[in-house]
Amino acid sequence: MNGPVRRPAPPSDAGYLDEEDGDDDALIRPFLVTGGRTRPLQDGLRVETMISARPAALSAPVRFELHAILKLCQFPRSIAEVAVAVGVPLGVAKVLVADLLTSGLANWEQPDEISIAMLERIRDRVRAL
């Protein structure tokens, strides 16, 4: 690719991000499920990282949200899907999933470099869709 070309700033869509006026609680609440923690105990988790519950994990005495994730991840699911299913933002989902990983209740598919062979496999599968 060419070197980066600086372009003029795009017009802004002012107002799009405005939250419900003055409702600060709405912004803080999601992190209550994590006890206020915003950093996952496990590094390297991505939105597409696949999580699977370990077989015996369902009988572990964990709180509601974690149990819900373990139920969902009886088959491998991405963190993005976990976030939707539990009804929390992605960052919260990462913290919760990391708790399950560090306590040995779930496994994750660690990312590795996408090899040429993998790229060819992806290409062939997409072509066959």
Place this chain on the structure above:
Amino acid sequence: MYERSDQAPSVKAVKIIVSGGFGVGKTTFVGAISDIEPLATEAELTEVSVGIDDTSAVAAKSTTTVALDFGRIRLDDSLVLYLFGTPGQDRFAFLWDDLVVGALGAVVMVDTRRVMDSFAALDYLEDHGIPFLLAINRFDGAARFDTEEIREALRIGVQVPILEFDARVRDSVKHILLTLIEQVLIFRLAGTRTPAPAY
């Protein structure tokens, strides 16, 4: 550490980013080819307000969220492709930092009526060495553009494909994805030090 028998079947996931301005048709794109109805999740834009309130980890964060649409395509028994639709504007840069790590590549959707909307996304992808192509969604009634005019207007190098397509049509979307993947392959086979898709 864990016995093999104790593990769920291993499934690998890869992702492609679908970026573009508001109303350009990102969700339509994702929905046209996803196995599931596109799901909406929220990503936080979190800023730590240093020194304001050290006593509470929660109150010290100012968090706002932005919607992130995604779809899922099962490629085979052990491989899933996720498509993440995300706004391309400048102020979503921190969301991108999290999102693009490990991405195979990106589709930048261009609305010919608002070409400048894609500037921030293009800058970001070029800066981060992420392979991308430009996909021009064919809106009914919109004037047809010469792709070379768009290349010129957006200052895009000749190596970046620019394609016209229809985000509502599955085969059209599939063609875009295929072109992107082939482009990534060409770069990799040529040994261009583009883009380590994973870090």
